Amino acid sequence: MGRSGEAKALGVSAFVAWFRAAAPYIHAFRGKIFVLAFGGDAMLREDFVDLIYDINLLNALGVRLVLVHGVRPQVEERLTTEAHYVRGRRVTDAEALEHVKDAVGSVRVDIESLLSVGLPNTPMAGADIRVASGNYVTAQPAGVVEGVDLQFTGDVRKIAVAAIRARLDAGEIVLLSPLGYSPTGEVFNLTLEEVATQAAIALCAEKLVFILDHGDSVDARGQRINRVTAAQVPRLLRDLPEGDMKLYLPHAAHACKKGVAKVHLISADVDGAVLMELFTHAGVGTMVTRQSVENLRTAGIDDVGGILSVIEPLETDGILVRRSRERLEQEVERFFVDELDGVIVGCVALYPFPEASAGEMACLAVASQFQGCGRGDALLGAVEDAARELGLTQLFVLTTRTAHWFIERGFALGGPEDLPAPRQAMYNWQRRSKVLVKKLEPS
Ligand SMILES: CC(C)(COP(=O)(O)OP(=O)(O)OC[C@H]1O[C@@H](n2cnc3c(N)ncnc32)[C@H](O)[C@@H]1OP(=O)(O)O)[C@@H](O)C(=O)NCCC(=O)NCCS
Structure with a gap:
């Protein structure tokens, strides 16, 4: 034909x-x-x-x-x-x-x-x-x-x-x-x-x-x-x-x-x-x-144990800064968790600095056996949405080993001078984390 x-x-x-x-x-x-x-x-x-x-x-x-x-x-x-x-x-x-x-x-x-x-x-x-x-x-x-x-x-x-x-x-x-x-x-x-x-x-x-x-x-x-x-x-x-x-x-x-x-x-x-x-x-x-057996949500006090189980191995490896249980209990409302079948498999925190219109994204972690399936991306998306809702116009993150992951997602390399003043004062010069900044477009 x-x-x-x-x-x-x-x-x-x-x-x-x-x-x-x-x-x-x-x-x-x-x-x-x-x-x-x-x-x-x-x-x-x-x-x-x-x-x-x-x-x-x-x-x-x-x-x-x-x-x-x-x-x-x-x-x-x-x-x-x-x-x-x-x-x-x-x-x-x-x-x-x-x-x-x-x-x-x-x-x-x-x-x-x-x-x-x-x-x-x-x-x-x-x-x-x-x-x-x-x-x-x-x-x-x-x-x-x-x-x-x-x-x-x-x-x-x-x-x-x-x-x-x-x-x-x-x-x-x-x-x-x-x-x-x-x-x-x-x-x-x-x-x-x-x-x-x-x-x-x-x-x-x-x-x-x-x-x-x-x-x-x-x-x-x-x-x-x-x-x-x-x-x-x-x-x-x-x-x-x-x-x-x-x-x-x-x-x-x-x-x-x-x-x-x-x-x-x-x-x-x-x-x-x-x-x-x-x-x-x-x-x-x-x-x-799957029905929403996977649930990305804000964390509550009951999630502290789950968050610790995700971040502790990374703290031991020096990838994340160590947080005590007490500090986590005080700050848990700042966290988002990714829960799969009732188990916390990922987390991230947002610390707002409203006077600088900025927010710090911290403690982003996905349990190793659940990595590579887009969960990191979803957690980042949740933080970006929450930051926009708070009227923040930029997001920054401090990291020693994951800079490229953030750069591939729209962050740019900055320096400690880009941090809001109160955060700059707490910058750990020994750890020498890289500072990455992302401008948030209004949604
Ligand atoms: C970074 C992290 C949260 C990503 O979670 P995830 O669920 O695997 O993320 P995604 O599935 O959305 O992305 C996976 C991609 O990121 C890449 N990636 C993972 N770690 C990376 C790193 N350190 N640097 C650069 N890229 C990295 C993977 O190779 C994969 O790439 P591919 O899609 O080309 O295969 C996870 O690897 C993690 O928990 N790392 C340890 C903690 C950490 O470094 N946190 C950031 C400091 S605040």
Whole structure:
């Protein structure tokens, strides 16, 4: 079909309108990590290649992709004895483990091969995708459940975050299998849903997407569930029939509670479902979001212990100036805290100097395991808003090791002479902190 024929077939105005409307999504997704999980059944479908095309498109748009595949039907096909289940988990004995390894190897090669296509007459033309797979998942035995040893059935113990990020930074797609390795040299069979969920949490993924092979993203009455919050999931699960929706929803809720921004559950039966779900407002699947389990708020006296647990390790390292509990108790109202699932994971304080129209931002800290997900930015935003509300026109901060973080966020290097007089008098010349200043534009 010639170019004008193609445009006619699509409906020119609809195509142009749709493409333009996709721009904000493209901007928002570039550089973000998406974890996309699909079961072994997806690969048995004739239209699996369409999912590969959509993965290729996301990759071309700069989304950093981690794929997680399953192997359930491929393993079942190889098993000679009937599988034994305890509480919904299959017991993996030594023989079954060999079948799992065999199936994983074969499925992984098939996926890598499909992602390697670059034929000129396919959407993969010019793709040149690199796929990275390896020992990124550390596992531990699931142990003995109801008196039955699950043997080589395992749980995720750790995700090699830095190694995966390095591959993603190199522009590669990372492919994870439902297998994990233990430091004792053993291999464990995992579920794809656990690998995908733990990977999304550990990588602070923007999105976790589950492709549903069995059943649609509908409720017990067959009506599509467009959007739910993690808190609504337990009630929803009560009436849901067996199927992938029931299987994946608890993992989706868990991922949201642990910080994954959005989880999508999409039926494999809808052509282009991944694109429609991700690039249109209405979507075609179910989107699970975290309710405000994460709460950025002003601190109260009950938060002193939580704040101390965040700042003490940094005080020990000399990054923050030591504050006694008594001083913190007196000044706690100056603090904002970021609370996740009831635990304080970050804090910051604002000390106003109204006579100089300035405010000092102090004690900005995010607990180490929660860093790198934008919480520092959110805390800074809260302080800036509060300072503006007080009519302050500039914000300053004293730091010894974090100057660049502030400079990248609009602060400029100044000196002690830029501090309001009372603060200048207290400047610690031994610590020689750098002074950074930011002008606050009125909102
Ligand atoms: C600075 C801090 C609050 C940022 O929190 P965060 O939640 O990780 O922040 P964000 O997710 O918004 O930003 C992360 C980015 O900051 C960068 N960053 C972290 N520490 C940095 C530093 N000391 N200097 C420069 N950049 C830094 C990270 O590399 C990351 O960059 P990337 O987005 O390019 O990957 C956190 O690293 C922290 O608690 N540090 C120790 C305490 C401290 O230095 N406080 C400031 C003194 S008042």
